[in-house]
Amino acid sequence: MLKVNQLDKTYGQDKHSLKSVSFTAQPGEVTAIIGPSGAGKTTILRSVNQLIRDDGGQILLDDQDIRQANKAELRKIRHHIGMIFQNYNLISPLTALENVLHGRLGAKSTLAGMFGLYSTAEKTEALALLTEVGLKDYAYQRCDQLSGGQQQRVGIARALMQHPKMILCDEPIASLDPKSTKIVMDILRQLAREKQLIILINLHQIDIAMDYADHIVGINDGAIVFEGPTEQVNEAVLQKIYRQSADAKVKVAANES
Amino acid sequence: MKAKYSSPQQFFRQRRMRLTVVLVILLLIYFGSVLLVNFNTFSSLAQIPAGLVWLFKTFIPNQHTTTYLGPIFYQLWRTLIVSISSTICAALLSLIFAVLGAKTTSPNRVLQLTVRFGASLLRNIPVVAWAMILLFSFKQSDFTGFLALFFMTLGYLTRAFTETIEDLDTEKLHALQAVGANYFQCVFCGVLPEAASTMTSWVLYMIENNIRDATLVGILTGTGIGFLFNQYFKSIRYDAAGLIVLLIAALVIVLELTSTQIRRAIA
Numbered sequence: 001m002l003k004v005n006q007l008d009k010t011y012g013q014d015k016h017s018l019k020s021v022s023f024t025a026q027p028g029e030v031t032a033i034i035g036p037s038g039a040g041k042t043t044i045l046r047s048v049n050q051l052i053r054d055d056g057g058q059i060l061l062d063d064q065d066i067r068q069a070n071k072a073e074l075r076k077i078r079h080h081i082g083m084i085f086q087n088y089n090l091i092s093p094l095t096a097l098e099n100v101l102h103g104r105l106g107a108k109s110t111l112a113g114m115f116g117l118y119s120t121a122e123k124t125e126a127l128a129l130l131t132e133v134g135l136k137d138y139a140y141q142r143c144d145q146l147s148g149g150q151q152q153r154v155g156i157a158r159a160l161m162q163h164p165k166m167i168l169c170d171e172p173i174a175s176l177d178p179k180s181t182k183i184v185m186d187i188l189r190q191l192a193r194e195k196q197l198i199i200l201i202n203l204h205q206i207d208i209a210m211d212y213a214d215h216i217v218g219i220n221d222g223a224i225v226f227e228g229p230t231e232q233v234n235e236a237v238l239q240k241i242y243r244q245s246a247d248a249k250v251k252v253a254a255n256e257s
Numbered sequence: 258m259k260a261k262y263s264s265p266q267q268f269f270r271q272r273r274m275r276l277t278v279v280l281v282i283l284l285l286i287y288f289g290s291v292l293l294v295n296f297n298t299f300s301s302l303a304q305i306p307a308g309l310v311w312l313f314k315t316f317i318p319n320q321h322t323t324t325y326l327g328p329i330f331y332q333l334w335r336t337l338i339v340s341i342s343s344t345i346c347a348a349l350l351s352l353i354f355a356v357l358g359a360k361t362t363s364p365n366r367v368l369q370l371t372v373r374f375g376a377s378l379l380r381n382i383p384v385v386a387w388a389m390i391l392l393f394s395f396k397q398s399d400f401t402g403f404l405a406l407f408f409m410t411l412g413y414l415t416r417a418f419t420e421t422i423e424d425l426d427t428e429k430l431h432a433l434q435a436v437g438a439n440y441f442q443c444v445f446c447g448v449l450p451e452a453a454s455t456m457t458s459w460v461l462y463m464i465e466n467n468i469r470d471a472t473l474v475g476i477l478t479g480t481g482i483g484f485l486f487n488q489y490f491k492s493i494r495y496d497a498a499g500l501i502v503l504l505i506a507a508l509v510i511v512l513e514l515t516s517t518q519i520r521r522a523i524a
């Protein structure tokens with residue numbers, strides 16, 4: 001279980017981006033974070049694996065506080081947290097297979113990782129994972145020659161190679177067409193169900209969130225304004241999540257003039 | 258900086274105006290310098306054909322020139338080896354410096370500034386000056402030529418590689434960090450593969466460039482093809498000197514073609 005307690009983050013002097021954010025995400029469930037642009041979704045997700053250093057609070061993954069971990073411990077913890085991105089962020093000149101194998105880096109010695117010395121078992125597993133996401137025939141293709149949807153599936157396979165407890169997804173479908181969107185979201189939901197993973201996903205598309213998420217976290221201007229099962233989300237809740245603060249309205253007006 | 262325009266017409270009018278001003282300034286500079294050096298474009302242009310004819314007559318290799326081919330090829334070969342080896346050695350070192358000096362991968366800010374400053378120092382000393390300075394310590398030898406090319410290339414490639422690394426998408430490196438990769442793994446599995454093809458292009462370009470420079474350096478260090486050219490030239494064997502120029506040009510062209518092939522093969 002992922003439990004985030006009173007997480008705070010301030011960029012620079014006064015840009016208060018997260019205000020005492022608390023929520024939980026359960027294994028076996030898809031948890032979606034929704035909210036307007038600039039609300040702090042990316043900041044939350046990147047704090048969870050400490051790509052962004054937050055200022056205070058607790059992030060408990062199976063009762064271990066990620067924020068207290070030292071460098072070596074953090075590396076171990078990260079090894080079991082997959083992450084997929086809107087822009088896929090694969091190493092483009094490398095093949096799909098090599099990118100999937102990168103999922104093992106957190107578990108390998110520095111040298112073996114640097115020079116890509118993977119065991120036969122690891123290579124076999126990587127190929128099996130590519131097969132699982134339907135990319136068996138593309139294993140030896142350079143990643144920049146794959147379509148967006150295919151690249152995102154390589155990203156998922158890379159995350160799975162980490163034997164993750166949790167996968168963080170930052171707008172994984174924002175650059176995809178409806179068909180690829182469905183493929184990717186189906187895979188993610190299936191992973192939650194079958195492997196009992198925690199799937200934490202930032203989404204812009206409310207309809208997708210309603211279709212796929214079990215649990216919804218609504219954030220507005222750095223503060224959680226709703227948390228609950230998807231069934232409880234109604235028009236009023238959505239208005240609360242997506243309302244513009246008086247402050248933001250003034251800013252928008254100022255920008256437009 | 259946000260400029261205010263009341264209408265698109267005004268925007269384009271101002272832009273045309275700026276262009277005109279720049280053109281007028283350029284013309285003024287040109288005429289100013291013409292007056293200063295007493296250089297007359299038209300009469301100089303008129304002299305070009307006659308000059309070319311003379312060049313062709315004296316520098317065109319003839320039957321007799323082929324006897325020089327042996328020593329020329331030998332020196333050309335040595336020059337090629339010096340250019341390639343100096344470039345490769347410099348490239349390996351530049352790679353390390355670039356990783357240490359690029360904003361995105363530098364482990365520490367002092368190191369970053371040191372590398373940048375050092376590279377620009379190396380780069381901004383012309384290769385001829387390098388050769389003359391090094392002559393004091395290393396006398397006239399192939400090694401002096403090698404070092405002169407090496408230092409200049411080191412400066413150039415460090416700068417080029419640093420920029421290549423900084424242009425990479427840092428998000429890709431974050432993705433590797435998120436997997437649990439440490440610094441060295443991020444560099445070897447992420448930075449180097451992403452930067453490899455651009456860096457190879459730079460290395461190939463520097464090899465071509467160094468062949469040309471090696472000729473110049475050779476005149477000073479008394480080695481290689483430059484030395485031979487100088488020798489023939491001073492002893493009025495213009496046909497042989499002309500042959501050398503032709504062969505250098507041919508060599509550079511061949512290299513250019515091969516490097517295009519290599520680039521295509523690794524891309």
Ligand SMILES: Nc1ncnc2c1ncn2[C@@H]1O[C@H](COP(=O)(O)OP(=O)(O)OP(=O)(O)O)[C@@H](O)[C@H]1O
Pocket residue numbers: 011012015017035036037038039040041042043044
């Ligand atoms: N590196 C940074 N420096 C300063 N401010 C930042 C930085 N990153 C984010 N912010 C600010 O923090 C706030 C939250 O940003 P965040 O990227 O988390 O929003 P988001 O919900 O992911 O938005 P989007 O839906 O547009 O991706 C924004 O107001 C943003 O301007």
Ligand SMILES: [Mg+2]
Pocket residue numbers: 041042043
């Ligand atoms: Mg975001």
